[in-house]
Amino acid sequence: MPIDPEFSKKLDKNDQHNGHDVWGEVKPPEKLGVHGTNVAVDHDVCNGDGTCISVCPVNVYEWVETPGHPASNKKSDPVRESDCINCMACEIQCPTQAIKITPK
Numbered sequence: 001m002p003i004d005p006e007f008s009k010k011l012d013k014n015d016q017h018n019g020h021d022v023w024g025e026v027k028p029p030e031k032l033g034v035h036g037t038n039v040a041v042d043h044d045v046c047n048g049d050g051t052c053i054s055v056c057p058v059n060v061y062e063w064v065e066t067p068g069h070p071a072s073n074k075k076s077d078p079v080r081e082s083d084c085i086n087c088m089a090c091e092i093q094c095p096t097q098a099i100k101i102t103p104k
């Protein structure tokens with residue numbers, strides 16, 4: 001299931017991680033929530049493919065280790081979400097549709 005584009009209206013901000021907000025239920029290692037707001041990655045949808053890390057022209061993402069998560073043991077984390085230039089490459093190319101870009 002892809003990221004819910006309405007996540008920020010439906011979910012609560014429950015945590016902070018690497019400088020960004022985390023939305024929804026957080027219960028590691030199985031439930032990790034949506035990381036980031038303008039650059040949002042649903043860590044429960046991300047399969048650790050890494051396409052976003054490869055295509056981002058401004059290096060917004062970094063790997064984070066998530067051992068024990070059912071979908072993958074590493075995730076792409078939007079650690080520099082304020083650097084995003086809204087090119088949409090990551091959202092378009094993500095194979096599991098885990099990313100939602102909301103231009104500021």
Ligand code: SF4
Pocket residue numbers: 039052055056057058059060083084085086087088089090091101
């Ligand atoms: S929209 Fe473009 S600049 Fe922003 S995080 Fe995705 S790939 Fe990087």
